Amino acid sequence: MDFLNYAFMQRALLAAVLVGVIAPAIGIYLVQRRQPLMGDGIGHVAMTGVGLGFLLNSSPVWMATAVSVAGSVLMELIRWYGRTRGDIALAMLFYGGMAGGVLFVNLAPGGSNANLTSYLFGSLSTVAPSDVTAIIVLGACVVAVTLGLRRQLFAVSQDEEFARVTGLPVRALNLLVAVTAAVTVTVAMRVVGLILVSALMVVPVAAAQQLTRSFAATFAISVALGVTVSIGGTITSFYEDVPPGATIVLLTIAAFAVMTALATPLARRRARATRSAGDPVECAIPATRPAGDEVGVRPSEIRPEAARRPR
Numbered sequence: 001m002d003f004l005n006y007a008f009m010q011r012a013l014l015a016a017v018l019v020g021v022i023a024p025a026i027g028i029y030l031v032q033r034r035q036p037l038m039g040d041g042i043g044h045v046a047m048t049g050v051g052l053g054f055l056l057n058s059s060p061v062w063m064a065t066a067v068s069v070a071g072s073v074l075m076e077l078i079r080w081y082g083r084t085r086g087d088i089a090l091a092m093l094f095y096g097g098m099a100g101g102v103l104f105v106n107l108a109p110g111g112s113n114a115n116l117t118s119y120l121f122g123s124l125s126t127v128a129p130s131d132v133t134a135i136i137v138l139g140a141c142v143v144a145v146t147l148g149l150r151r152q153l154f155a156v157s158q159d160e161e162f163a164r165v166t167g168l169p170v171r172a173l174n175l176l177v178a179v180t181a182a183v184t185v186t187v188a189m190r191v192v193g194l195i196l197v198s199a200l201m202v203v204p205v206a207a208a209q210q211l212t213r214s215f216a217a218t219f220a221i222s223v224a225l226g227v228t229v230s231i232g233g234t235i236t237s238f239y240e241d242v243p244p245g246a247t248i249v250l251l252t253i254a255a256f257a258v259m260t261a262l263a264t265p266l267a268r269r270r271a272r273a274t275r276s277a278g279d280p281v282e283c284a285i286p287a288t289r290p291a292g293d294e295v296g297v298r299p300s301e302i303r304p305e306a307a308r309r310p311r
Contacts, residue, residue, distance in 0.1 A: 003238050008127065011127045011129065011131075013234055013235075015135050015191050016231055016233070017227055019187060019200065020200075020226035020228070022142040022184050022187060025142065025143060026142060027201030027222070028219055029146070029157045030202065031206065032154065032158055039185055040198035041075070041094050042071060042072055043194035044093060044094045046065075046101075046185055048067050049063040050189075051100060051102070052104050059130065061130075061134045061189075064189065068185055073179065076178045080171065101116065119189050119194055120194055121196065121245045122243060122248075123190070124238060135187050142187070145176060155168060185198075191230065191244060192245040192248055193245035196246065203255075204255070207221075207222070207255050207259045207260075208222040210259040211263055225252070229255060234248070
């Protein structure tokens with residue numbers, strides 16, 4: 001536990017715990033919406049914000065937050081009103097965001113592509129006290145949205161038409177999901193990195209779904225897994241001198257493989273239990289049925305002459 005003696009590790013572990021909570025918390029809605037790569041696209045857009053932060057000599061975290069939120073809103077507007085499909089809009093965000101980030105960083109005084117490395121792949125030593133403050137504030141907003149509006153967000157993510165019929169503000173909730181995902185990306189970029197943050201948002205959810213289909217259980221397991229791999233990757237990065245983002249993602253994929261291996265025998269056991277239970281009662285066919293039952297007529301309504309008449 002000697003790593004706790006270092007102030008930068010205390011900040012990095014606090015940031016890792018917060019990221020491990022909020023990334024799967026919003027990722028579960030992206031998986032339900034079948035947009036697992038949305039976080040990756042927003043991460044590329046956030047690169048433009050980081051570049052603007054260097055160019056304007058302001059906080060890259062807050063500038064990346066503003067730019068990524070604007071990009072996520074633009075992507076949703078294109079998906080609603082434009083003829084261009086959502087995946088094309090996502091591709092434009094990928095390339096435009098990356099190009100803007102590289103351009104603005106190189107235009108900044110004394111800037112170079114090396115300045116982007118810690119934001120692209122994460123870095124323990126660069127987590128400043130101001131970054132921790134930003135992560136706490138933004139992370140609290142993400143948790144409040146994902147938990148406080150979980151029923152509404154799940155309904156919209158699962159079936160937009162059904163949610164619209166029930167009277168939910170579908171467009172506003174879709175925008176809220178996009179904005180929350182953008183905030184999550186910028187929160188996680190100091191620990192996991194912009195390139196790899198999407199994996200921490202999606203893979204823990206996919207791993208949890210191997211064991212359960214309940215939304216509440218999937219939410220709890222994915223968050224617990226996110227916190228575990230974030231802490232484990234941060235500590236491993238300290239001792240082995242490896243990038244924290246890559247370590248966290250590899251641990252997450254390993255956890256997915258383990259849960260998949262555990263899910264196979266559990267599924268077989270459930271199938272055997274179902275077969276041994278026999279046919280459900282509601283599917284059983286009665287041994288005898290009164291005359292006229294097949295056409296929905298009560299036996300008292302059948303006249304004796306009709307009952308004796310040969311068919």
